Amino acid sequence: xxxxxxxxxxxxxxxxxxxxxxxxxxxxxxxxxxxxxxxxxxxxxxxxxxxxxxxxxxxxxxxxxxxxxxxxxxxxxxxxxxxxxxxxxxxxxxxxxxxxxxxxxxxxxxxxxxxxxxxxxxxxxxxxxxxxxxxxxxxxxxxxxxxxxxxxxxxxxxxxxxxxxxxxxxxxxxxxxxxxxxxxxxxxxxxxxxxxxxxxxxxxxxxxxxxxxxxxxxxxxxxxxxxxxxxxxxxxxxxxxxxxxxxxxxxxxxxxxxxxxxxxxxxxxxxxxxxxxxxxxxxxxxx
Amino acid sequence: xxxxxxxxxxxxxxxxxxxxxxxxxxxxxxxxxxxxxxxxxxxxxxxxxxxxxxxxxxxxxxxxxxxxxxxxxxxxxxxxxxxxxxxxxxxxxxxxxxxxxxxxxxxxxxxxxxxxxxxx
Numbered sequence: 001x002x003x004x005x006x007x008x009x010x011x012x013x014x015x016x017x018x019x020x021x022x023x024x025x026x027x028x029x030x031x032x033x034x035x036x037x038x039x040x041x042x043x044x045x046x047x048x049x050x051x052x053x054x055x056x057x058x059x060x061x062x063x064x065x066x067x068x069x070x071x072x073x074x075x076x077x078x079x080x081x082x083x084x085x086x087x088x089x090x091x092x093x094x095x096x097x098x099x100x101x102x103x104x105x106x107x108x109x110x111x112x113x114x115x116x117x118x119x120x121x122x123x124x125x126x127x128x129x130x131x132x133x134x135x136x137x138x139x140x141x142x143x144x145x146x147x148x149x150x151x152x153x154x155x156x157x158x159x160x161x162x163x164x165x166x167x168x169x170x171x172x173x174x175x176x177x178x179x180x181x182x183x184x185x186x187x188x189x190x191x192x193x194x195x196x197x198x199x200x201x202x203x204x205x206x207x208x209x210x211x212x213x214x215x216x217x218x219x220x221x222x223x224x225x226x227x228x229x230x231x232x233x234x235x236x237x238x239x240x241x242x243x244x245x246x247x248x249x250x251x252x253x254x255x256x257x258x259x260x261x262x263x264x265x266x267x268x269x270x271x272x273x274x275x276x277x278x279x280x281x282x283x284x285x286x287x
Numbered sequence: 288x289x290x291x292x293x294x295x296x297x298x299x300x301x302x303x304x305x306x307x308x309x310x311x312x313x314x315x316x317x318x319x320x321x322x323x324x325x326x327x328x329x330x331x332x333x334x335x336x337x338x339x340x341x342x343x344x345x346x347x348x349x350x351x352x353x354x355x356x357x358x359x360x361x362x363x364x365x366x367x368x369x370x371x372x373x374x375x376x377x378x379x380x381x382x383x384x385x386x387x388x389x390x391x392x393x394x395x396x397x398x399x400x401x402x403x404x405x406x407x
Contacts, residue, residue, distance in 0.1 A: 061298055061368060066291055066407050067330060086301055090374060154367070156406040197366025198402060199395040202388040241366055241402055271385075 002178040005185055006048035007280040009219060009252035010041070011273065012057070012133035012189035014091040030270060037268055037277070038137045044264045044279035045138045048185055052101050053139070054108070054147045054175060056188030056251055057130030058154055062087075063122075070120035071159050072167060074112070075127070075148035076105035082127045082135075096132055101145035104178060108147060111174040117167055125150075134189050151251065153190070153244045161231050164247040165224060168254020186255050190248030192216070192274050193239035200240060202272050208239035212274040215246060216267055219278050222260040224253055256280045290363045291407040292341050296321055296351060297359075297368035299330070301375065311376040315352040322348065357394050363403045 016038065019031045062084045064070060082096035105121075112119045127148050135142050149171070152158055168188075175184050192215050193208035200207040218227040227250060236243045256262070257280075264279035296318070300306045310317045326341040343351070350358035354376075359369050374387060381387045 061365070062302075065298065065330060066294060084302070085304065086371060086375065090371065155365070197360065197368075197370035197391075199392050199398050201370070201392045202385050203392075237401060 002175055002180045002182050002184050004172065004175055004282045005050055005183045006045055006187075007172075007252065007256045007282060008045060008134070008138065008185060008187040009249050009256070009276075009278045010134055010137070010187070010189045011191055011275045011277075012130050013270070013273065013275055014087065014093065014129045014133060016133065017094070017136050018092040030268075034268060034270070034275070037266055037275075041264070041266060041277040041279070042138050042140075045185060045187075048281065049183060050144060050185035051182040052104060052145050052147070052184050054104070054149065054171065054184060054186045055127075055131045055134065056149045056151065056171075056186070056248060057127070057134075058152065058190070058245065058248060059150050060128055060130065060154065062128045063126055064150065064152075066155055069152060069155050070150070071152045072117060073120040073122055073125075073150040074105055074109050075100065075125040075146075075150075076102055076109060076121050077123050077125055078102060080125055080127045080146065080148060082132045084126065084128055087129050091129065093129055093132065093136075096135070096142055098127070098132075098135065098142055099145040101147050104145075104175075104180070104182075104184075105147045107178050108149070108171070108174055111177065112167075112170060115170050115174070117170060130189055134187050138187065151248055153247050158233060158244060158247070160233060161236075161247050161250050162228055164251040165228065165254035168251040168256075171251075172255045172257070186252075188248050188252040188255070190252075191242060191245035192249075192276055194242040194245060194273050195240035196242040198241045204271055205269055206240070206272070206274040208243075209269075209274070211239035211243070212267075212276075215249070216265070216274075216276055219249055219253060219276070220262045220265045222253060222256055222258060222262070224250075224258050227253065252278075257282075288363075289341070289343055289347060290405070292326060292343055293347050293351070293359065293362060293364040294368055294407060295326070295330075295341075297364060297372050299325065301368065301372040307372070307375050310372075314354050318343075318348060318351045356391065360395055360398065361403055363405045365405050366402075
């Protein structure tokens with residue numbers, strides 16, 4: 001059976017690419033520290049020597065739209081073009097082409113459906129920065145095939161937080177049951193507290209540092225009970241109007257497992273939002 | 288209330304470089320043209336098949352025509368769509384990094400939780 005060699009949860013900050021490549025007067029003062037943290041984080045994936053990446057993210061109204069909105073969608077295509085004109089315009093993100101892994105996509109879809117998740121699918125999916133940001137930070141060679149999984153954290157009505165956790169648990173079991181000798185890393189990105197298009201946006205820190213501290217602790221310790229006891233669809237409005245992206249972190253906590261402490265934890269307090277990086281090694285890191 | 292149509296306007300304009308400039312330069316004319324010619328297009332249908340019933344309410348049409356993003360927030364337009372499109376149109380007019388984004392936040396400062404509902 002396939003082996004899950006790393007589980008990684010991260011924020012996805014679309015400004016990293018531009019900040020990390022900027023030089024001279026254009027280089028922001030926090031860029032060097034940010035790049036150093038990302039390079040250490042990247043090493044946690046590199047050392048796991050994955051063959052294929054399952055990538056959990058959320059389309060930001062690029063391809064998925066309100067006339068036909070899936071709650072959970074799995075890409076099943078041989079290739080995925082990436083990044084959209086408005087992401088190039090606003091963030092300077094490059095066009096990318098990633099290889100797919102149709103066999104694993106088909107396995108996730110079949111087993112997910114049979115496990116009670118009515119997953120949508122797409123045979124032609126152009127992916128956005130929720131998936132390309134972690135490629136840029138964790139695997140800039142972009143040389144591994146991916147299985148993209150999109151969640152709806154964006155367009156209400158949204159699935160409940162516990163459903164994200166349940167899907168994470170299911171993805172873990174489904175990948176572990178894949179009859180293959182491939183080494184799989186499961187990577188998901190979301191947000192801590194975040195405000196976009198509201199009065200608390202683009203402050204000197206994330207909009208709710210207290211929430212961020214609690215959230216990092218929940219994730220780092222795998223405290224799903226504590227997290228689920230406090231986090232509801234309603235409660236997530238309070239830390240910031242885009243904080244429902246935290247449910248992708250909850251999905252990844254489901255992948256990592258109840259009370260599983262992360263093997264690697266780091267964070268960076270930036271303007272606008274706190275960055276946070278977590279890696280678990282299900283095999284204990286022994287390779 | 289036609290929050291969906293507000294969002295559809297913001298979404299379809301934001302992804303079209305020509306329309307972004309047209310909406311910046313002639314908001315009232317662009318909104319009138321869009322409502323007449325584009326509002327009923329079903330985005331996943333190439334030609335022919337269209338809806339027949341989409342129209343803005345007066346307050347929605349006026350908010351779009353006036354580039355009034357605080358009003359769009361009040362009406363429940365999706366904040367991500369509004370922010371992204373307005374950054375595309377107006378960030379260029381501000382010399383300081385994040386100048387427009389911070390002005391945008393300040394103009395929304397009178398909103399408290401709970402924010403207007405954005406469900407469509």
